[in-house]
Amino acid sequence: MRLEYFQMLDRFVAVKADERWIKTESKVPMESPVFEGHFPGYPLMPGVLLIENMAQTCGWLVSAITGFTGLPVLAGVKNAKVRGAVFPGMDLSTEGSIVHEGSGFAIAQGAIKSGDTAIADAQLTYRLIPYPSPEFQNTMVTWAKQLDFPLQEFRK
Amino acid sequence: MSTTFDKVADIIAETCDIPRETITPDSHAIDDLKIDSLDFLDIAFAIDKAFGIKLPLEQWTQKINDGQATTEQYFVLKNLCARIDELIAAKGA
Numbered sequence: 001m002r003l004e005y006f007q008m009l010d011r012f013v014a015v016k017a018d019e020r021w022i023k024t025e026s027k028v029p030m031e032s033p034v035f036e037g038h039f040p041g042y043p044l045m046p047g048v049l050l051i052e053n054m055a056q057t058c059g060w061l062v063s064a065i066t067g068f069t070g071l072p073v074l075a076g077v078k079n080a081k082v083r084g085a086v087f088p089g090m091d092l093s094t095e096g097s098i099v100h101e102g103s104g105f106a107i108a109q110g111a112i113k114s115g116d117t118a119i120a121d122a123q124l125t126y127r128l129i130p131y132p133s134p135e136f137q138n139t140m141v142t143w144a145k146q147l148d149f150p151l152q153e154f155r156k
Numbered sequence: 157m158s159t160t161f162d163k164v165a166d167i168i169a170e171t172c173d174i175p176r177e178t179i180t181p182d183s184h185a186i187d188d189l190k191i192d193s194l195d196f197l198d199i200a201f202a203i204d205k206a207f208g209i210k211l212p213l214e215q216w217t218q219k220i221n222d223g224q225a226t227t228e229q230y231f232v233l234k235n236l237c238a239r240i241d242e243l244i245a246a247k248g249a
Contacts, residue, residue, distance in 0.1 A: 076197070102200055102204055102211070103212050103213040107201055
């Protein structure tokens with residue numbers, strides 16, 4: 001996890017196409033420029049970055065079920081709740097599931113835990129847009145490989 | 157038994173906070189009701205769920221962009237409801 005680069009996920013634990021379900025893990029870094037401002041002397045992970053963590057987790061799931069044919073971009077966040085504080089060094093586990101697969105959009109439900117403690121949850125809406133270029137699509141696929149995403153199960 | 161239009165109008169009123177009495181079969185979702193594309197995703201989600209269908213929004217958008225169809229064909233509510241009825245019928249066929 002590198003907050004300043006919006007690299008919110010460390011690895012995929014499981015991606016189940018049939019169940020429309022995904023689980024990722026990440027460890028909050030001990031140091032980050034983000035913590036210099038949020039807050040000075042009291043490093044606390046911003047709630048918006050917890051939402052981003054869920055958005056990325058569920059975004060990968062949307063990419064998976066659509067066969068990496070387009071880019072899911074976050075279009076809406078509903079019922080977002082930040083239930084617990086997240087500090088440097090904490091381990092986060094994020095689960096996502098698909099609520100609805102529409103035509104050109106998808107709705108997912110994300111939830112973060114640290115151990116057994118609920119940290120955050122939200123309903124996320126994605127628009128599916130064409131990849132801006134073949135190079136960008138390759139970038140996404142390369143990135144997925146680096147994170148050990150089970151590409152062969154999903155890519156069309 | 158409520159009609160397709162009644163259900164769709166209720167969904168729009170609730171989703172977009174539009175007074176129900178202002179929504180008529182001749183209302184254009186975009187031009188008259190000022191529903192934007194993001195709000196329409198919420199409406200599509202609710203319609204998909206309520207009727208057990210999948211509105212083919214991508215296909216409709218493509219046809220409009222290609223000049224093969226007008227927005228009125230899909231987004232005037234009586235026409236939208238006709239499309240919904242067709243999708244329901246196709247599902248049951």
